[in-house]
Amino acid sequence: MIRTPLRPLARILRARERGENPDEIEAENRRLRHEAIQDQARRRAEGRLILMASCFVLAFGTVGLRMGALASSEPSEPRAQVLSAKIMSQRADITDRNGRVLATNLLTHSIYAHPHQMVDPQRAARELARIFPDLDQQKLLRDFTGSRKFLWIKRKISPEQMQAVHDIGEPGLLFGPREMRVYPNGHIASHILGGSGFGNEDVSSAEVLGVAGVEKAFDNWLRDPAHDGAPLSLSIDLPVQAAMEEVLGSGMTVMNAKGAAGILMDVSTGEILAMSSLPDFDPNDRPRPLLKGDPSDSPLFNRAVQGQYELGSTFKIFPVAQALDLKIINPNSGITTTTPMKIGKYRINDFHNYGPQLSATDVIVKSSNVGTVRIAQMLGPERQRDFLDDLGLFDPTPIEMVEAPTGQPLVPKRWPAVTAATVSFGHGLAASPLHLAAAYATIANGGKRVSPTLIHGRTRPEGQQVLSPRAAEQAVAMLRQVVTRGTARSADVEGYEIAGKTGTADKPRPNGGYYKNKVVSTFASVFPASKPQYVLIVTLDEPTSRSANGESRTAGATAAPVAAELVRRLAPLIGLEARTDEKLPQIAARFQPHVEPAPADEIKLVSNK
Incomplete structure (x- = not known):
């Protein structure tokens, strides 16, 4: 921007020749300069007001449209989505031709140990061996007193077993929630269903995978959330x-x-x-499968x-x-x-x-x-x-x-x-x-x-x-x-x-x-x-x-x-x-x-x- 001088020499000389006061020229130029500055400031302020008004209109318009969309939609329960979860524990049920459940999921818990947090490892090993007869007390004690920082005790337990472990009162024994696969009819249709086991797991969840039968054949289908929990309907009739x-x-x-x-x-x-x-x-x-002998x-x-x-x-x-x-x-x-x-x-x-x-x-x-x-x-x-x-x-x-x-x-x-x-x-x-x-x-x-x-x-x-x-x-x-x-x-x-x-x-x-x-x-x-x-x-x-x-x-x-x-x-x-x-x-x-x-x-x- 080129600034106009307040006392331009040419005008001052001409004013003196005509006998005019040169100070009036400076005053007029100062007034024009102030008016130009004011016009520029006004335009800048108007632009900012227009931008702010546009932002407000856009924001309130978006909120209004969203409120209208929510008002016109069917109500539903909110669902938590964890896109980064590495373990998928959801698995569809398996039913017979009439909808009777052959395989389903049950919320249970696992037990794991932090040996470095234990107060009385010897008592913990003794009590765990009493609650779970298949566990070796001496092996547990060696693990609890060794250098390990983490130890699985049981992948799945019943509520009664969980309460018994809780009553031990050992701070180094911890519980993790997880789903387990349950076959409510026991031996019935066992070869057809096959069975399942755990894949990837951590202390709070575990991936249930089919290991044989239709559980294995339809493993991807049963774990696919796109089916929205629909069961796999088999042709067999349970009775x-x-x-x-x-x-x-x-x-x-x-x-x-x-x-x-x-x-x-x-x-x-x-x-x-x-x-x-x-x-x-x-x-x-x-x-466990046989490692030798006749497979039959x-x-x-x-x-x-x-x-x-x-x-x-x-x-x-x-x-x-x-x-x-x-x-x-x-x-x-x-x-x-x-x-x-x-x-x-x-x-x-x-x-x-x-x-x-x-x-x-x-x-x-x-x-x-x-x-x-x-x-x-x-x-x-x-x-x-x-x-x-x-x-x-x-x-x-x-x-x-x-x-x-x-x-x-x-x-x-x-x-x-x-x-x-x-x-x-x-x-x-x-x-x-x-x-x-x-x-x-x-x-x-x-x-x-x-x-x-x-x-x-x-x-x-x-x-x-x-x-x-x-x-x-x-x-x-x-x-x-x-x-x-x-x-x-x-x-x-x-x-x-x-x-x-x-x-x-x-x-x-x-x-x-x-x-x-x-x-x-x-x-x-x-x-x-x-x-x-x-x-x-x-x-x-x-x-x-x-x-x-x-x-x-x-x-x-x-x-x-x-x-x-x-x-x-x-x-x-x-x-x-x-x-x-x-x-x-x-x-x-x-x-x-x-x-x-x-x-x-x-x-x-x-x-x-």
């Missing part, structure tokens, strides 16, 4: 599951079995209503999913159903059953000599190994292998459990004539009871492929048409006759039209060959046979039935009666009423007019050498 475990446990005891597995599956959806493996465990106190000796081993068994004569319906589908045979076709039958260096026998010929239906009813092999030979190895693959017997089941991949069936790499023969009657290919349940469900579902699932109400794509509906109906009719007049007569339950097949397979030795007195007995069934709704599989590991007639290890004497008792207990729980109009035997009669009893099935495969 049905409890009843299955009770009956199966009793059957396992009566039959002197080492282990047992049971599966109840909905034919149309593949949803599993109950699945049990015995012996089992309590997921609230999950045992551990209660953690899931026989229904992980068990790889040669399932014996339950496989015989597969080549027969395929041959019916391809119209190679019909239920009344005569099949040569002359025994023994030779394939290369091997000789295949039947338990009894059934004569030179049986109908295709009686091959299943009497459980003829030779007749089944004859039908498999009509199919050829390639077609037989492709059909078993279509049934899902070559791949792990798609069940939503982390254990599913470990149940990979043991399938022969080569498929020569002798393999095709032995596989036709359930030897040489090892699969889990769940594989068998899915395969039988496919037959019961009109030949449409069924995949097992543990999730309730999930929409799934329609399965592949593996068999024609007509062939599937004929196969079920044959299985019904196995129960009414064949090897599974002990499985017949009046009013429920059980259709099924027994299978008794010798257990393989770890170093080759088979045991002579150890078997896996299985009964695979469908009911009601006239309109199949459910598949039931019962497998017993090393059973022995003792009666006045002596000992028996066949499925007809062990697994079949257990399955019958299961149907009696489970059918009313699933809303299935007993029927008095037995329609299926009339349907089956047109496939097989004559009726003859047949003994229990047995497999013999002997080398000619």
Whole structure:
């Protein structure tokens, strides 16, 4: 800014020439300068006032808009958000298909110690060992009197235990809040749920992680806060599951079995209503896995999913159903059953000599190994292998459990004539009871492929048409006759039209060959046979039935009666009423007019050498 001089020389000279007073020029310039300064100050003040007014308008306008938004919104409880929290302890519940709680969270406490703050370490160690008998008093004392500054005592305790520790009065013993996973039904559905453990943890919280079963398979889903605490709804029905475990446990005891597995599956959806493996465990106190020996000796081993068994004569319906589908045979076709039958260096026998010929239906009813092999030979190895693959017997089941991949069936790499023969009657290919349940469900579902699932109400794509509906109906009719007049007569339950097949397979030795007195007995069934709704599989590991007639290890004497008792207990729980109009035997009669009893099935495969 250029300042105008108060006494400019040119004007002063001109004023003196005209006789004017030069002081007036200075006074006028001083006045103009003061006016300019005042105008500048006024403009600055006006600008500041405008800026302050704008700020006030903006601030009060924002507050007003926020108040209006809050006034028009739904009221809700405030939620604390900690974006920097490293440990997420929230975990969704798991329920059965009807909303009954199978797994939930419980607020509890942990105990930890600051040894350097302790007044009487010796007394603290003694009292803790009294409250928690699994703790070592001497080890606690060494830890309390050592150089450690921090020590976990117990990760989770009950309120009673917390009060007992509090009564010790030791300032070096401290409590931290945390959530723990609780399974209120104890052993029930333990293999399905799997269990949980702690991941990242500190003194005030702990991360709960799934370690097995659906807890592990859905770990991310269960911990995802985006689901807003919605529970994971499983397909199992808690009362049905409890009843299955009770009956199966009793059957396992009566039959002197080492282990047992049971599966109840909905034919149309593949949803599993109950699945049990015995012996089992309590997921609230999950045992440690075995580090050596046979994995199946551990209660953690899931026989229904992980068990790889040669399932014996339950496989015989597969080549027969395929041959019916391809119209190679019909239920009344005569099949040569002359025994023994030779394939290369091997000789295949039947338990009894059934004569030179049986109908295709009686091959299943009497459980003829030779007749089944004859039908498999009509199919050829390639077609037989492709059909078993279509049934899902070559791949792990798609069940939503982390254990599913470990149940990979043991399938022969080569498929020569002798393999095709032995596989036709359930030897040489090892699969889990769940594989068998899915395969039988496919037959019961009109030949449409069924995949097992543990999730309730999930929409799934329609399965592949593996068999024609007509062939599937004929196969079920044959299985019904196995129960009414064949090897599974002990499985017949009046009013429920059980259709099924027994299978008794010798257990393989770890170093080759088979045991002579150890078997896996299985009964695979469908009911009601006239309109199949459910598949039931019962497998017993090393059973022995003792009666006045002596000992028996066949499925007809062990697994079949257990399955019958299961149907009696489970059918009313699933809303299935007993029927008095037995329609299926009339349907089956047109496939097989004559009726003859047949003994229990047995497999013999002997080398000619």
